[in-house]
Amino acid sequence: MAATDDHFQHNVIPIGFIAFFTPLSYILVVLGNSELGFFSDLPWIIFSLGSFFAWKIVILFFIWAYLSIFLYNGKPYAGPPIVSNGYVPKYAANGTLYYIISLISFGAFAYFIDPNLCLNIYQDFGSIVAVLNITALVFVGWLMQKGISNPEAKGDPEQDNLEGYSLQYLYYRGIELHPRIYGVDVKQLTNCRIGMMGWALLVIAFTVANIQLNGLQPGPLAHAILISIYLFKFFYWETGYFNTLDITLDRAGYYLCWGCLVWVQCFYTFTAYYMVSRPDKRDNWYEAFPVLFFGTLSILFNYITDRQKEKFRQSKGKCFIWNRPAKKIDVEYIDHNGLKRRNTLLTSGYWGIVRHLNYVFELLTALIWSIPAYRGSFILPFAYFFFLVILLVHRTIRDDEKCEKKYGEGWRRYKAAVPYKMIPYIY
Structure with a gap:
């Protein structure tokens, strides 16, 4: 029975998970846009290598996110040590400033330099998801190879003793807890600086595209405001996130890194994306204000709860x-x-x-x-x-x-x- 369970966990689940969620990220692009056809547009999106615009947007954003670790006068922050070997991961504690500067920079660029930026992001979202998938899948493979040949820290049994684990399981789960790339903690980069910031910027882009196509609607605006408040709370509390299971238990593999680089971008933003092609003519401020009020209140209590433990x-x-x-x-x-x-x-x-x-x-x-x-x-x-x-x-x-x-x-x-x-x- 134990051998059967191990086979299921180490072989069936990883392959099934990757085979299901990777194409689902493309399917979400079609499901969220009522102007796209499932059979007419989905094959082109799945087999797309991405447009020049998509590659430019993704690469520039990745560079911006990477540089944020070093800029903005970030103070070093030591995370909880790995119990098995005592390794202490190091992070940059400048999340709030990164979030604010990123939103202001994106807004200024979209307003003064390229007024169609948000609309282009919405209309070319399929290519953006394709580029994110290509880069994420290759990056996860590189992380696996690095974990095998050149891990950041020795003495972690689940990292050093890989006998009995299939390659697909190691690709899916990851090998290292705290890998670094050119002086940057990979999880802070993928989870926080790319994953959560990408969520914020895409929701804003979709909301602006909604306004450009359908006029100002209270519902999508209330949704975007709540997401922005929630993610401000996240970056303000970013150092607290380094004590959660994502950081202390999950390893840097497909499950976590692909999830933040691709799944967060296409699924967590889905509601804002969904509303662009489905405007609601009955939308009004009387319904939007309760959403804003109770949503903000819930975010506040969420922060107070997390703050108690951090204190x-x-x-x-x-x-x-x-x-x-x-x-x-x-x-x-x-x-x-x-x-x-x-x-x-x-x-x-x-x-x-x-x-x-x-x-x-x-x-x-x-x-x-x-x-x-x-x-x-x-x-x-x-x-x-x-x-x-x-x-x-x-x-x-x-x-x-x-x-x-x-x-x-x-x-x-x-x-x-x-x-x-x-x-x-x-x-």
Whole structure:
């Protein structure tokens, strides 16, 4: 049975995942644009090598994202060390400035230099997705080769001992936890500086294209404003992201890097893209204002929840939450040298209600900003919300398994104190 499970995990899942999601990224281009035909346009998009415009946009953006690590007076930030070998990843803490400068630069270029830039991005989005796929698939292959021949740090068992793993599994999962490319952490580059920033810029581009084609509509504008606020919150909190499962558990392979370079760009932006070719003549500010208000409120609570844990971590548990000393549970784990170490788990504030209330606010926010795209069907306009439900529920399971393995009895004491993962008395 174990051999069958390993075969399924190491061979079937990687091939199935890559074979399903890679073409789906092209299919989304057609599904989101009502002017494109499934059989007439999809083959051209799938087999496209990308237009000159698409290559120019993608390459310039990648260079901009890479340089952002060194510019804007970014202070160095040390992430959590790898337990197995003690390697400490280094990042640049300048996300907020990068986000603001990128939005201003993009807006200024689109307004003063190329007024049709946003419309061209929308109309050539199929080529852009093709270029993103080509670059991402090649880049993931390079990461796999680098992990085998020249890893950043030795002493990680899952990186150093690759016997028994198929190439397709290593390509899908990745090998290194914290690879670097010319002085830059790969995950900060792909996940944050390209993935999340690309999400922001594409939503703005699609919204401007919507205005140019259909006139100003409150719904798409409310959606874009909420996305922009949410991503400002992300970059303001970027150093906190370096403590999440994406960084501390997931390796740099297809699942994570292709996901940020391609999937985020074509799927997370899908709602804004979807609304361009489907204008709603009944759209009005009376419906848009509640979306803006409750969406902003949900983002605020999401930030406050994350901020509580970050404050607790930075003060090493010596802080006040809700005007009371933070409650915590002391746990132990064994580090890479075989030494016993101590850690503390927060059980105060929102983190004393459930273990992942921040995920609940993530889902609520996604649900709210999808409302303007409703056109009588819930499937496509709310696809991101449904995807996020699956992703975050799965993430709570993975987090539980990781912490159970690391902390053992201490984690079981923590679960007794905070028994529910996301919703009290339900899950």
